[in-house]
Amino acid sequence: MTSLSLKVRPMKTLDLDTPPRRFHVVDRVFIWESHHKLPKTRLTEHYKLTISKNFVKMPFFLNDRSSKVGVIGVPIHMGQPRPGTEHGPEAMREGGLISKLEGLGLDVEDQGDLFLEKHDEDIHDHPAKNVKNVGSASSQIADSVYNTIKSGRTCLALGGDHSMAIGSIYGHSLAEPDHVVIWVDAHADINTPLTSSSGNMHGMPLSFLVKEVQPYLPDIPHFDNIKPCLSAKNIAYIGLRDVDPGERYIIEKLGIHSFSMTEVDKFGIKDCVEKALHAVDPEGNKPIHLSFDIDALDPSLAPSTGTPVPGGLSIREGNYIAEELAATGRLTCVDLAEVNPKLGNDRDNETTVRSAITIIQHCFGNRRQGVYPKDYKFPIPEKVVLPMPS
């Protein structure tokens, strides 16, 4: 077995088989080396490494879980009134999502869409709409996310409206009780049924999950299988720009970390992501759940969504968030919510799906600097010209 020569800044060289886990691989290059003592030239892989405080790892080379993905389609629409989010998973698959993930060298298991139970008779006198349907869907989603993560794969849950996150975050917590959440969205989605003016459950998922909010919730039937599993301090928002009064009150009172578009404008996306990651997990070793609502992006990039809000993230900012989270090597579950192919024209649909797929690709190891899969074979000519032994 050939060992790799690792150049560690400033001038040290280590001989190791694989890069140590506490280093961040910033680049990987092939270098032809002639060795005076060796009879032939050899091709050596060099890793340029920097020591990382945040336990940063490149998933392709270092993390088994990140290179195995379990995809679950979550065709839920009952969390909001516009039909069409149930076709979100299908639209992303038709956009080539699975083959694009495989193209990154990932082992992808597409589990298809969940067959969500449908209850024609829902409850009508509750301030939250469709509690029965959303409640039973949430436990199905939780089971499926739990099983996927337990099987050693990173879970990719394709929505579906954002009420899907009740089940996916809870299911994730059953597999990894210590997990933290980065919520990328135009909306805070932490209304209680009593603060919500719409009654739509896609605006409420976090209120069901955050322990500190529980005393302020009315009884919610059909949610017995879902337990609050998050502390307020383990959540950070990025991209907010449409927050209801009750939501702002909760965020302020509970001290939930929030990097709204104002902070993105003021500090730049790099600082916001860094601060968000540090805020939810200062030690930098907990599993991460990314809940990405496509409406976090500017409507020009994601027009086919139910509640677009102008002034959103650029695709560069979205990709940056995804790249940085992937680089932690701790991204264990990703939701991609609120793609609604029934809204807008074909062009709007295409734009939205393309944006969603780009974000997902960057969550799973694509980097704008370019990447190659773990098993990539660098082509070398059969006949190598050997230096003359001196």
Ligand SMILES: NC(=[NH2+])NCCC[C@H](N)C(=O)O
């Ligand atoms: N996931 C979403 N798109 N949420 C939009 C929520 C809008 C509004 N805050 C509501 O509660 O109705």
